[in-house]
Amino acid sequence: MSTNAITTQKVNFKVFRFNADKDYLPYYEDYSMDVTSEEVVLDILNRIKWDHDGSFSYRRSCRHGICGTCAIKVNGRSTLACKESMTEMIKVFGNELTIEPLSKKRAVKDMIIDKADFWEKHEQVTPFLDAEIDETPTSENLVTPAEANALDEADLCIQCGACHYACPVVELSDDFMGPAAFAAAYRFEADVRDGNESRLTDVNQMGSGVWDCVKCFECAEACPKEINPIEKIGKLHNMLFQSGQADSNVATRHAVGFEKSIKRVGVLDEGGLVLYSELAGIVKHMPVAIKMFSKGKIVPPWGITKSDNLDEIQKLVKSSSTAKF
Amino acid sequence: MGKLKYALFTGCTAKQSTPEQMMSTMAVADKLGIELVELTEASCCGASHLQDYDDFLSLVLNARNIAYAEKHGLTMVTICNTCQLNTAMTKHRLDNNADLKARVNEKLEEVGLVYAGTSKITHFLYAIIDDFGLDKIKEMVVTPLSQFNIAPFYGCHNIRPSELQNETHDTPENPYNPTSLDDLIIACGGNTVDYDEKNKCCGFHAELQAPKVAAALTGNAIAGAMDGNADWMVTPCPLCHLKLDTQTHHASVAIGREVSLPVLHMQQMIGLALGCPPETLGMKHHVTKVDFV
Ligand code: SF4
Ligand code: SF4
Ligand code: SF4
Ligand code: FES
Numbered sequence: 001m002s003t004n005a006i007t008t009q010k011v012n013f014k015v016f017r018f019n020a021d022k023d024y025l026p027y028y029e030d031y032s033m034d035v036t037s038e039e040v041v042l043d044i045l046n047r048i049k050w051d052h053d054g055s056f057s058y059r060r061s062c063r064h065g066i067c068g069t070c071a072i073k074v075n076g077r078s079t080l081a082c083k084e085s086m087t088e089m090i091k092v093f094g095n096e097l098t099i100e101p102l103s104k105k106r107a108v109k110d111m112i113i114d115k116a117d118f119w120e121k122h123e124q125v126t127p128f129l130d131a132e133i134d135e136t137p138t139s140e141n142l143v144t145p146a147e148a149n150a151l152d153e154a155d156l157c158i159q160c161g162a163c164h165y166a167c168p169v170v171e172l173s174d175d176f177m178g179p180a181a182f183a184a185a186y187r188f189e190a191d192v193r194d195g196n197e198s199r200l201t202d203v204n205q206m207g208s209g210v211w212d213c214v215k216c217f218e219c220a221e222a223c224p225k226e227i228n229p230i231e232k233i234g235k236l237h238n239m240l241f242q243s244g245q246a247d248s249n250v251a252t253r254h255a256v257g258f259e260k261s262i263k264r265v266g267v268l269d270e271g272g273l274v275l276y277s278e279l280a281g282i283v284k285h286m287p288v289a290i291k292m293f294s295k296g297k298i299v300p301p302w303g304i305t306k307s308d309n310l311d312e313i314q315k316l317v318k319s320s321s322t323a324k325f
Numbered sequence: 326m327g328k329l330k331y332a333l334f335t336g337c338t339a340k341q342s343t344p345e346q347m348m349s350t351m352a353v354a355d356k357l358g359i360e361l362v363e364l365t366e367a368s369c370c371g372a373s374h375l376q377d378y379d380d381f382l383s384l385v386l387n388a389r390n391i392a393y394a395e396k397h398g399l400t401m402v403t404i405c406n407t408c409q410l411n412t413a414m415t416k417h418r419l420d421n422n423a424d425l426k427a428r429v430n431e432k433l434e435e436v437g438l439v440y441a442g443t444s445k446i447t448h449f450l451y452a453i454i455d456d457f458g459l460d461k462i463k464e465m466v467v468t469p470l471s472q473f474n475i476a477p478f479y480g481c482h483n484i485r486p487s488e489l490q491n492e493t494h495d496t497p498e499n500p501y502n503p504t505s506l507d508d509l510i511i512a513c514g515g516n517t518v519d520y521d522e523k524n525k526c527c528g529f530h531a532e533l534q535a536p537k538v539a540a541a542l543t544g545n546a547i548a549g550a551m552d553g554n555a556d557w558m559v560t561p562c563p564l565c566h567l568k569l570d571t572q573t574h575h576a577s578v579a580i581g582r583e584v585s586l587p588v589l590h591m592q593q594m595i596g597l598a599l600g601c602p603p604e605t606l607g608m609k610h611h612v613t614k615v616d617f618v
Binding site: 075076077092093168169172173176208211212213214215216217218220221228234237238241249250251252254255256258259261262266267268270274277278287288291292295296297298299304305307308309312313315316317319320321322323325 | 337338340341342343344365366367368369371372373374375376377378379380381382385386389432433435436438481482485486487499500501502521525526528529530531533534535537538539541542571572574575609610611612
């Protein structure tokens with residue numbers, strides 16, 4: 001890109017404005033600016049403040065994608081303002097851009113939000129190395145490259161909150177810990193030096209636990225550090241099963257139910273899975289199930305077409321299983 | 326262009342709760358002259374849940390499914406977003422980790438199979454766009470859907486994580502502003518509805534453990550489409566379809582507003598535009614009545 005000439009184009013910005021001290025409702029201010037191809041989103045925030053309205057407020061500190069304070073939303077997309085290029089934003093969204101804080105309902109002043117929920121949830125996962133340290137060690141405490149790799153870059157998190165406020169479950173449920181807190185829990189659970197005994201149980205039982213993720217991958221898409229929080233959530237699920245801490249609930253039975261069905265018929269027996277997952281809770285699904293049945297949408301257990309070469313599948317389930325429930 | 330031929334991984338839903346999707350897939354493939362060889366040996370892909378319990382087993386089973394497509398020497402076509410994600414994710418992980426691939430192949434050897442990594446894996450939507458071409462669809466339209474406002478609902482697992490998704494098809498898709506389904510609607514002569522929820526989640530995967538959240542997501546999606554003046558919605562994912570079509574009552578309760586719209590599978594929409602008889606498209610299998618055909 002460095003050989004490309006710098007280009008300029010006109011962009012219309014709709015910018016979220018709100019001052020909790022005096023405004024009853026937020027409003028949007030329009031700014032039209034010439035944007036050059038080498039600018040980042042933070043340059044635009046600066047120019048609004050310097051050239052248009054000195055009261056415009058936002059957080060930033062390092063300008064290098066390290067402090068994690070500058071995350072905002074552009075056209076609904078969580079983004080780290082100091083890292084995101086304007087060229088990319090224009091490429092994706094065109095020349096009409098809406099600039100908003102990470103969470104409109106948590107806005108305090110313009111782009112600045114009250115991030116308390118993020119930090120409270122973060123704190124609940126014991127986000128630090130919990131270890132008995134010998135104060136006068138006689139040898140170095142070595143961590144092998146393989147052990148370090150097990151963190152899978154979860155240690156690169158800058159707590160910017162981009163994933164947290166992109167998560168639809170966080171938006172709808174105060175109980176859900178959110179992708180960043182789970183990624184932090186994984187970061188320390190995966191660390192060989194950590195000796196904390198309760199973190200995993202906490203993660204499983206606090207709030208709505210680790211199972212309510214809808215698997216939308218919004219967090220993976222939003223993270224400027226490519227931490228892939230949902231992948232870490234999956235690993236926490238695996239850890240819970242491996243350590244025998246996964247208690248029997250509708251979510252764990254739902255995951256295990258797939259193996260049971262595959263072992264039996266190769267494919268998924270949809271009705272059987274819901275029954276196995278819900279147990280007596282199945283009754284609440286009856287009204288919808290009756291409607292579905294009347295439309296030919298429910299295949300009874302004896303009507304399911306089994307996979308061909310089912311013996312192969314059964315053999316593989318036996319030989320490749322690594323988990324127990 | 327020679328005749329297009331793919332190995333079809335139907336997934337479990339098309340064979341059970343969305344029979345209309347299976348019917349319309351076959352009807353449309355027939356109309357387009359695409360040959361689909363059904364992988365009848367395939368197992369369930371684990372639907373992104375088995376891997377939470379047993380990641381390695383999930384890899385082995387998915388690799389087995391892909392191995393059958395490879396045996397045919399064909400690209401694998403999926404008709405469910407979640408099948409696409411799980412299968413493509415397996416391929417990505419095995420192709421980028423020789424050690425993992427060897428461990429998986431050690432298991433597959435026990436049943437006389439091998440995963441080589443030679444087959445592409447793509448969703449039917451992208452097979453149509455990349456290989457068949459929307460221009461050709463446009464030429465074949467006999468009943469343009471011009472009187473309809475159609476709201477595209479993309480489904481997470483076709484657009485995110487974008488890095489993986491964009492490895493599997495040629496036409497780039499941006500998860501924040503996806504265009505493939507809009508383009509398909511336009512090719513069928515319809516008017517696309519732009520609304521905030523078109524690239525959001527329907528909540529399907531947490532329906533059992535987090536029913537309120539899941540229902541609210543479904544409700545928001547249908548409400549967004551209704552506010553955008555949609556006559557109906559269309560989706561490439563049978564799981565999204567189940568949620569949007571059968572869960573309108575819970576969705577309405579969750580968001581405190583009566584919401585409901587007919588929801589078509591992408592294949593049904595193409596079928597209508599190409600003049601497939603409606604009975605071959607399974608419209609009677611919908612819970613929310615398709616009242617316009
Ligand atoms: S994948 Fe899970 S944690 Fe990540 S944003 Fe979606 S619901 Fe939230
Ligand atoms: S995981 Fe990524 S997006 Fe989430 S807080 Fe950490 S750096 Fe930000
Ligand atoms: S939109 Fe919902 S059902 Fe469709 S793939 Fe995403 S999570 Fe699954
Ligand atoms: S200003 Fe520090 S991360 Fe952007």
